[in-house]
Amino acid sequence: MNDTVGIVIVSHSKDIAKGTADMVRQMVGSEVRVAFCGGNPDGQLGTNVALIIDAINDAWSPKGVAVLVDLGGAETNSEMAVEMLPPDRRDLVVVCNAPIVEGAVMAATEAAGGSSLEQVRAVAEELSAG
Amino acid sequence: MLETPKANGQDFTGSVRLIHAVGMHARPAVKLTKLAKKFKAHISIRAADAVEWINAKSVAKVMALRAARDSIIEIKASGEDAEAAVAALVDLVETDFPDSG
Numbered sequence: 001m002n003d004t005v006g007i008v009i010v011s012h013s014k015d016i017a018k019g020t021a022d023m024v025r026q027m028v029g030s031e032v033r034v035a036f037c038g039g040n041p042d043g044q045l046g047t048n049v050a051l052i053i054d055a056i057n058d059a060w061s062p063k064g065v066a067v068l069v070d071l072g073g074a075e076t077n078s079e080m081a082v083e084m085l086p087p088d089r090r091d092l093v094v095v096c097n098a099p100i101v102e103g104a105v106m107a108a109t110e111a112a113g114g115s116s117l118e119q120v121r122a123v124a125e126e127l128s129a130g
Numbered sequence: 131m132l133e134t135p136k137a138n139g140q141d142f143t144g145s146v147r148l149i150h151a152v153g154m155h156a157r158p159a160v161k162l163t164k165l166a167k168k169f170k171a172h173i174s175i176r177a178a179d180a181v182e183w184i185n186a187k188s189v190a191k192v193m194a195l196r197a198a199r200d201s202i203i204e205i206k207a208s209g210e211d212a213e214a215a216v217a218a219l220v221d222l223v224e225t226d227f228p229d230s231g
Contacts, residue, residue, distance in 0.1 A: 027160050109160050109189040113167030126190045 005111040005120045006033040006059030008067045009104050010052055010074045012045045014038035020068075020101050028108040035059035047074045052081035056093060064092035064117035066124060068104045092117065098124040143206040144216040145178065146223045154197040158227045163189040165222055171209030173219070178202035186219065 007024060011017040017038030024034050035058035040046035052067075059065050067082075069075045078095045085093065094117060096103055107124040115123075150158050166173045166186040174183035177197040183206065184191040197203060203223055207215045222228075 027157050028164070105156070105160065106189050109163055112164055113187075115167075123188070123190065126188075 003061050003063045004032050004114060005063045005107075005117050006035070006061040006065040007104055007108050007111060008052070008055045008059045008065055008078075009034070009036040009038075009100065010047055010055070010067060010078050011036075011038040011070045011100060012047055012074060013070075014043075016070065016100070020104050023101065024104050024108045027105055028112055032108045032111045033059045033061060034104075034108065047077045049077050049081045049084065052078055053084060056081060056085065056089075060089070062092075064094070066107045066111070066117060066120045067093060067095045068098060068100045068107065068124065069095060070100045094121050096121050096124040098127050102127050141206045141208045142212040142216045143204065144220040145202050145204045146220045148197055148199060148201050148203050148223055149226055150199060150223075153199045153201070154192070154195050154203075156193060158223075159189055159193040159195070161227045162219065162222060163187060163192050165218055166215070169207070169209075169211045169215035169218070171207040171212040171215045173205065173207040173212075173215050175203055175205050175219070178204055 009017045009020045017036035021034045021036040035055040037051040037055040040048050056065050067078050069078050075095060082090055082093045103124040107120050110120045110123040173186040175186045176183045177195060205216050205219050
């Protein structure tokens with residue numbers, strides 16, 4: 001089977017997270033699993049570890065999951081979510097150091113070709129390197 | 131198509147006019163990269179007259195190409211399916227990046 005790396009988008013804002021996921025689906029296509037979460041359970045701006053874990057499980061692929069985040073807490077909460085995953089999944093999730101929208105589109109484009117998690121991360125992070 | 135794919139030593143090359151309304155922006159870049167990745171060949175593209183060839187499988191680099199409408203895109207490929215790769219990419223640009231699954 002042709003598995004592709006899954007993509008998770010974590011923003012403080014649900015609208016940004018959803019909009020970014022929509023861009024990925026429309027620009028790259030539906031062959032890559034994309035999940036998103038944004039805001040805290042009260043509907044305010046923020047990020048939430050439990051929701052991030054749910055999103056990672058939704059986007060799960062045997063090839064792994066690349067997580068794209070926006071600011072501060074999105075990154076630390078995503079790292080905490082990864083720590084709380086079962087050990088067999090923990091090593092197959094990476095939080096990318098990349099801009100959330102551009103990183104998500106480029107990571108998904110790379111993932112669509114069947115690339116490994118490391119390759120997907122490298123492409124997303126190319127944007128930060130230059 | 132301005133030129134049919136032709137063998138130049140080990141490389142196959144082609145060139146095609148970019149007719150997309152706003153040039154090589156994000157969506158065409160994603161489509162071109164995804165198609166390029168379906169081939170095993172090493173594939174490079176450049177805007178005509180540019181000095182540097184860029185890897186057609188790198189979406190960041192293809193987006194950064196910033197080729198304008200009506201510019202000529204040159205494509206070259208080497209490897210076992212290079213000829214088919216050049217033909218497919220020329221066709222993609224020539225047909226203005228149609229939507230396909």
